[in-house]
Structures are given as structure tokens and as C-alpha cells.
Amino acid sequence: MIQKTPIVIDFDGTICEHKFPDIGEPTPGVKEALETLKKAGYRIIIHTCRTGSYWKGIIPGNQPKLIEGFMKYHKLPYDTIWMPDKPIGIAYIDDKAIRFDNNWKVITENIQNYSKKTDG
Template identity: 30%
Template sequence: MNFHDKLIIAIDFDGTIVEDGYPSIGKPRIFAFETLRKLQENGHRLILWTYRSGNRLEEAVAFCNENGIEFYAINKSFEEEQFDTTKSRKIYADLFIDDRNIGGVLGWGEIYQMITNEIPKMKIPKRKKGFFSFFK
């Protein structure tokens, strides 16, 4: 995929941005927030698209805000959208990123590369030396 225009991207929370720990918040998946911040910097609009509601949703939004992500909309196509029984609840987006996709969710580096057609430039955490490395 090589998208030249700015995209609207709907992203699931549990199992996608963070490891699935619902109703708690799981640990962030590796490179999830780095990738989302980079996509926002590139001008893409991010929508949080999750099963969560009420306090659980507020916790997820706050967690994302603490990690540098402010969504264009949350469980809506745009912030001002009002739902009623005459409208579809389906969100309008160019792409959907969800762990429930056929084949599961890809790694965030691969997701970024597919969207931007670039190899991500992210800092890779240094691995600690294991016990057996001292015997080499």
C-alpha cells in the first residue's frame, strides 16, 4: 500500500494498542505508541475504535493521552457525530487496525511500513545481557 493522502485510521485498544487485559489496561504493545505518534505527525487522523464504554473507555483514553496520543474521535467517525437509531454505527475510516482481523494484528513496525511505504526509524531498546553471555 502506498497512500499519498492523509488517512482516517480506526484503531482498536485492547489487544491492538495494548496487550489484551480487559477490563484492566494491558501493557503497551511494542512500538504501538511510537507508531501512532508518527502517524499523527504525518497528518493522519486516528480514531479510537473500541468495545470499551463509560469509565473503562475514559481510562483507555487517558492512558493514550499519557502516552502522547490524542484521538480525532472516539467510537465515532468525527467528534461532533451524534448517534440515533436511524444511522449506522459503522465508523467511516480508510483503514481499520484490530487484533480481530483475519490473521490477527501485525507488528506495529510492519503496520507503519504498509501505511507509509517507509521503514520506521524507531529506537530499539537494548537487550540486557543474559547470564550465559558472561561465559563467552
């Protein structure tokens, strides 16, 4: 069985506007971007630190259910929501990182172009 290539996307400030501890509105273009990535065959993993041990007792509500509800309500496609602790920092450095700046169209084009280069 061929596994889909995973794309990991942060929740707060990327999928939705940053209103932490509340959940903001979907960012402009996110629905179209997720639909494009899903249609292209990617496995979409939403990553968040909302369930991190350091937030216990600070963030109200069942965060996994709230995020699932948000994704379903806004009809945003995804495969998995990943919620183990994510360290809080001022920056995340990664050799596979893509800078998000409300540029969903550019991001999806870059991912598809990168995949074409590495598939052959």
C-alpha cells in the same frame, strides 16, 4: 477544507496488551507508530467495544475516561475514541483490515506505501 484520512485502530490487544476487563500496558512500538501516523497526517480513531451494551454492569468504571486517561498518560496521540457497540466475534473480515501481530513498524510502512500508491 481537506479532511485527514482516517486510520481505525482497535484498543484492547492492539493499542494495549489484552488484559480485559483491565487495561494492559501499551504494546511494543505503539507510541512510535501512532506518532508516525499522526506526523504523516492521518486521523487516528481508536475503536473499542468496552462501552458496548452487552458489557453494562460487567466492566467497572467510566471506560471513555479510562481510555482517554490511558492515552494521555502514555502520551499516545489520537484524534477520536469511537465507542459505539462493536459486535463480538472470533474474527473481523474487512477489505481494509491490517493484521496486528506486534508489527507496528511494518504496519506504518505499509500504510505509508499504500497511501503513496493511491494518492497519485
